[in-house]
Amino acid sequence: MIGAITLLLVFQLIGEVLAHSLALPIPGPVIGMALLFVALALRGGPPPELRNTAQGLLQHLSLLFIPAGTGVMLHFQRMSDEWLPLIISLVASTVITLAVTALVLRFLTRRSAAAKDPS
């Protein structure tokens, strides 16, 4: 487990160093994820230890958002002033985005499946 965590941190560190030194708009952990993905593709898959640790961490992904979410208490004032536009735009935009993305993807995958399989 310690080996796997070290590996994840090393990839994050490389990502952070690249993001800052090249002034990229992309955060370090996302670059780290892309690099690890490439490394897995070159290696032909993750070692079992890394897979188990990743699974354990991702199973509790919800936990990791709780500290930032609790920060809502810093913004009670602005949110009570603008609660109506905020809640309507968040709800509507979330529903629209879910629907548009899923429908576009379904339309395109059906088309490409039909093109590859003329029967």
Place this chain on the structure above:
Amino acid sequence: MTPRISEIWVYLAASPLLGLTLTLLAYQGAVHVHKRCDGHPLANPVLLAVVTLVGLLWLTDTPYRTYFDGAQFVHFLLGPATVALAIPLYAQLGRLQRMALPLLVALVIGSLTAALSAVTIGSLMGASKATLLSLAPKSVTTPIAMGIAERLGGLPSLTAVLVIITGVLGAILARYVYRALHIEDDAQRGFAMGIAAHGIGTARAFQESEQMGAFAALAMGLNGLMTALLLPVVMPWLIA
């Protein structure tokens, strides 16, 4: 007796132990309730835990800073967890290659829809400029969204909150949207979830299936990149 308790409280309030332990307890309580409700999306673990913690901090008059001194150890794990998303993603390599073009098109359209719909509706409803700029990256995972908000001139800490609310809304609403539109494929369901509701949607998607989670993780990562590239170009044009 009373002075002893207040002494202990002074000690605990100054150490990171309490914030950290409370976060873990609130999470496990929330997961327990979530299970008791048969995993109903309204009993979202993030929502339940945040409501519990805000209530506790408010009742004990504890500043968020003090709480975060302990909770930051959990917050820190967002970084390695983001890197770890490469592993479920790799498991879907074959499907990703077959679907590369449809995924790319859905990404660009979904990414623009998320930001533009929120800003347009918010501005029609009369939200202030700082709020609109903080709202724009709300479908992107927290660390990226805060960076984007800062570049746009919004309020990063407000963005963090709007991001979390969006994630919880996506995790709750997706089931109904998919049912209404008859979206049944886990790849499509997961990808839309990751675009609209980032990591919290991804966490929800992993509860449904490994495949749905992997596509949500992919969409979340790509949407972070895409939004970071598009918004600084599109926003000045949208908000005069």
